[in-house]
Amino acid sequence: MAFARKRLSATALGLTAISAAALVPVAPAQADPDIQDVEARVESLYHQAEQAQERFHDAKLDLAGLRKDSADLKADQRRQSNRLESIRSQVSDAVVRQIQGEGLSTVSQVVVADDPDAFLGTLSTMSSFDDLQQSMLDDYRVELEALEIRQEATDDRAAEIAELTEQLDEEQREVDAKLAEAESLLDDLEAEERERLTSRSTSTRLPTNVPASGRAGAAVSYALAQVGDAYVYGAMGESAFDCSGLTMRAWAQAGVALPHSSSAQYSSGPHVAASDLQPGDLVFYYSPISHVGIYIGNGMIVHAANPGTGVAVSGLYSMPYVGAVRPG
The missing domain is CATH 1.10.287 (Helix Hairpins)
Structure with missing residues (x-):
């Protein structure tokens, strides 16, 4: 009986070990890229x-x-x-x-x-x-x-x-x-993951009533009409823009000449406080300045974001905010 009990115990231990081994996850030969890491990079x-x-x-x-x-x-x-x-x-x-x-x-x-x-x-x-x-x-x-x-x-x-x-x-x-x-x-990403990544942190919903008129209204109207256009480094229209190319072309519709450079545009007019922003104002990001958009009211901007997003509407503080300028 003692011998039988020993054999039974050994068998039970073996089965337990086999069950435990079966529960250990097997790592794939090559791990898929983590979507958050890819997004950040x-x-x-x-x-x-x-x-x-x-x-x-x-x-x-x-x-x-x-x-x-x-x-x-x-x-x-x-x-x-x-x-x-x-x-x-x-x-x-x-x-x-x-x-x-x-x-x-x-x-x-x-x-x-x-x-x-x-x-x-x-x-x-x-x-x-x-x-x-x-x-x-x-x-x-x-x-x-x-x-x-x-x-x-x-x-x-x-x-x-x-x-x-x-x-x-x-x-x-x-x-x-x-x-x-x-x-x-x-x-390296699947099509669905890539689509999800490139569509984050932006909005394609256009405001129905932007309180802007005159030259500022002309600039805002032009910029909003480009939402959905592609972002291409160095481009300034007709159907693709980089950030300063979009703002330059938008304000050109109002007869205001701006240089094709975000840092140079920062010196193109009087600076205004964030609390005094009006639609049409240029808003700048990062230090040193390397991005610019156009304020459209209600805490929103329109800008040429990046190659994955294109021209889009985003929040005023969706990037590190530096300051604003009123052209014209």
Whole structure:
């Protein structure tokens, strides 16, 4: 009997072990991505790409300014070169008229010297230098120095343009890389999960009555009419926008020119407190500023959100709020 009881106990223990083993979950060969982790990472990548895109816009504005400055400097340099050549001709004529006792070869060296510094140096070695009109030579020196300053400034602008052009390329590469990484993460999700992720934190319900008129009304009406359009980095219409592209186009309908940059738009008008917001005001997000939308009243904004959402209506404080500006 004791032997039978031992065998029974052993059998029971074996069955218990088998049952317990059957209850242990078997991990899949490759775990599915956690939807919340993917959502957080995609949102972060979208924002990083938007930051790079807005830096791209800022650099592009700076580049346009530098190119205009460079063109102005080159034109000024040409004018200065012409002034210098005019004085050079006057000095050459004076040399021919006033030199006494100098050899013909010395006079020829002065007249035909191509380099402005060599021209001045040759004059300085001539025995009859003091006989020349001193004021004319002084004018020549001043104009030569002015030309050299302009040449240096032009060269500096060219170097700045080259550096900024490389920065533009770097920012564009970062935008492309962040967007590609986000798309890769989304591709790993099932279609239903992807749809659920990209439709969160936004609303497609449009307000029926926005209390805005005049220029602000025109801007708000245009922006709301774009709800559902795509978000594309660098786009400013007709059917796709980035954040500052949408606000720029919206206020253009009201005859107000805004730069294609959220940080530059932050300086486009007087700042207003959150408690004084009116429909049409531009609202800005993140530090440094990298996103902008248009306030439409009742604590809501319309904005080009990100590639997963497009142009949509969202809450005023759905992102880290920085401040607001009233254009026009």
